[in-house]
Amino acid sequence: MSSAIPPAPGAPAPRAPAAGAAPAGAAPAGAPVGAGDLLRIAGLKVEFRSMRGVVKALDGVNLSVAPREILGLVGESGCGKSVTGFAVLGLLPRPIARYTDGEIVFRGEDLLGKSEHEMRALRGKVISMVFQDPLASLNPVFTVGEQISRVVRLHRGVSGGPAREMTREALAATGLPPTDEILQSYPHQLSGGMRQRACMAMAISCGSELLIADEPTTALDVTIQAQILKLLLRLREERGVAQVLITHNVGVAAQTCDRVAVMYAGTVVEQGPTARVMKHPYHPYTIALYECLPQGKRAAELHTIPGSVPDLIDPPPGCRYHPRCPRAMDVCTTVKPAPTPVAEGHWVSCHDVARRLAAPVHEVAP
Amino acid sequence: MSVTTPTQTRGLSDWRVRHAASLSEWRHSVRVFARDRLAVIAVVWIAFMVVLAVGAPVIAPYPSQGQGQPDVSIRLQAPSAHHLFGTDELGRDVLSRVVYGSRIALVMPFVTMIGVLLIGIPLGGIAGYFGGLVDEAVMRVTDVFLAFPSLILTMALVAFLGASLRNVGIAIVVTWWPWYTRLVRGMAVSLRQRPFVKVARTMGVADLRIILRHILPHAFGPVIVQMTVDVGTVILAVAAMSFLGLGAKPPTPDWGLMISTGQSYILQQWWIGTFPGLAIFLLVLAFNLVGDGLRDVLDPRMRR
DSSP: OOSSOOOOTTOOOOOOOOTTOOOTTTSSTTOOOOTTOSEEEEEEEEEEEOSSOEEEEEEEEEEEEOTTOEEEEEOOTTSSHHHHHHHHHTOSOTTTEEEEEEEEEETTEEGGGSOHHHHHHHBTTTEEEEOSOHHHHSOTTSOHHHHHHHHHHHHHOOOHHHHHHHHHHHHHHTTOOOOHHHHTOOGGGSOHHHHHHHHHHHHHTTOOSEEEEESTTTTSOHHHHHHHHHHHHHHHHHHOOEEEEEESOHHHHHHHOSEEEEEETTEEEEEEEHHHHHHSOOSHHHHHHHHTSOOSSSGGGOOOOSSOOOOTTSOOSSSTTGGGOTTOOGGGGTSOOOOEEEETTEEEOOHHHHHHHHSOGGGOOO | OTTSOHHHHHHHHHHHHHTHHHHHHHHHHHHHHHTOHHHHHHHHHHHHHHHHHHTHHHHSSSHHHHTTOOOGGGTTOOSOSSSTTOBOTTSOBHHHHHHHHHHHHHHHHHHHHHHHHHHHHHHHHHHHHHOHHHHHHHHHHHHHHHHSOHHHHHHHHHHHHOSSHHHHHHHHHHHHHHHHHHHHHHHHHHHTTSHHHHHHHHTTOOHHHHIIIIIHHHHHHHHHHHHHHHHHHHHHHHHHHHHTTSSSOTTSOOHHHHHHHHGGGTTTOTHHHHHHHHHHHHHHHHHHHHHHHHHHHHOGGGOO
16 A cells, blocks of 8 residues: 555665765754755754744754755745745844754855854845745835846946846846846836746846745736746756745645645654655645645535644644644654654654554555 | 937937836826926925025115115115015115025025934934834934924024024924934834835845835835925924024024014004015915925825
8 A cells, every 4th residue: 555665664764865974973863954955954943032922933944955956845824934934044033033943054054153244145145035925025116127236236246237237137037038128117017927037037136046935926826826936947947046935835836846845833844855745745734735735626625624723832842733633642742753764855753653664564554 | 409419319318218217207296296286386486485595686676785784764664666565674675685584594494404304314214124222212312302392492402502593403403303203213114014125135235225225215205295394394493583582683684583573563564574474474385385295296195
């Protein structure tokens, strides 16, 4: 029944082949990260102070993005996808947000240790971000060309002709004709798709290596959505831009991403190659999430996940999913599950999965 | 047209093409403004006063009297063909003095507004954008200033600094900047939540540059409207200070001062105080009308 047979008990963890992989003890136990990654987030914990109390927004996020890779970050609203994106850029509101643990390593450098000044030099130049609503993302009082060329001037130290040239080049790379007509348009004069392309042009205009796309297609209609997703793939092919695609839409992730990481209430519960995770989801939450996709023809067949997202001021102890989990056990209410490898590059944080992995093979059904 | 060289023409049309969007925006604004007849008349009136102020030595029928030269042989004459607005208690042509008075009436608000904007806008932008303790500190200071009735505070400051037009200007700046800090701060608080500000930050733009490029331009409209209304208020405040003897000194052709002296003659020689009073009234009214017109132009809801 199970086509994906998990490793036998005690077998060495199947890690992504990494040059000079660190000995098992060096990395946090079982952290699903490889060397040679462009971006590596390990055990990241972030808290927000609020009137009602401390919101434990991120609770040990482990992620990695290889060069030229597109990672999908999937989860419900409020699960910490966007917070993770902003954390990478160091843009969480400072006195309110606190990084309590973990590290964010980009090209081998710890971003959390960098000064605001150093981070500013990275933002928009090496790591950039695009957002959900392209109309709101552009300043309504400046033309599109002006806004893109300003980023170019800021990070590339050019002006005049060369800046104009780079602006046109960035625009062309996103599939917009770099004509005067477009450059001199105000955001409200462009269509939704064109606006999002303009936003992307701004994001890649200075040769970013990593693009964090925060729900870039959510505000667009379906045909434009597909075009923007194609554009993401094209940017990877033509410019080698690695991407983190934040989305609540598993279908979008399936179309675009090499790997997906599923987040729930501030933790990554499952991470692996998109096709594998889609075909053989292990974590009860991932399974439930895929079951929610409309598959039948009648509305009555739509699934939902019982219960609701926990209050992160007072999150459930142990596994944060256990109150909604059909397979919850006693240990789930006390101990936070560690990421367990279930296959090549596929990691799951679930006590039940870990237990069944340790059991004889025939008992395991994902 | 025929004398412009080809390069000049190309330069201009090139400029037109590159700024087509802002040009049409500008033309549209002018059209919206022009629909408001009163505002247009008000602009013409203000322009007329500016011409008077600039050309006072040429326009005033008796320039030396306008500046304060007395001629006791023609004291307290009623309006006539020689002296359209009559003469005052020292025999000076009231019309000439009203014309010269427009200089102070226009220069004072202009200069004080510059001071007010230079203090008020940056402080408001910084307080609103950064929020937190900075905001708290700045806003509590403005609260202290705003807790005083502004005219009384201005009077107290002038009394403290010494009576002169310069000190009236300083006092007005000190009294008025908190209004602008409030206004801009409110705009900045809402603007900093806007996604394009977030985008600017993800693009590595420094905070001060964000305030300058993304916050302040959006506060521009409300500040302009507030300014046109306040220009009227400042004209009144300057006149009030002079009327109270805290501003301009006697030979100076100041409208407030003229009303102050005209006050004792108001029953017999009504023209001494009435004409400068009318001048103040019309100028303040004109600025308020322009302010209303501009608010319509700058408020997107009034479009089309």
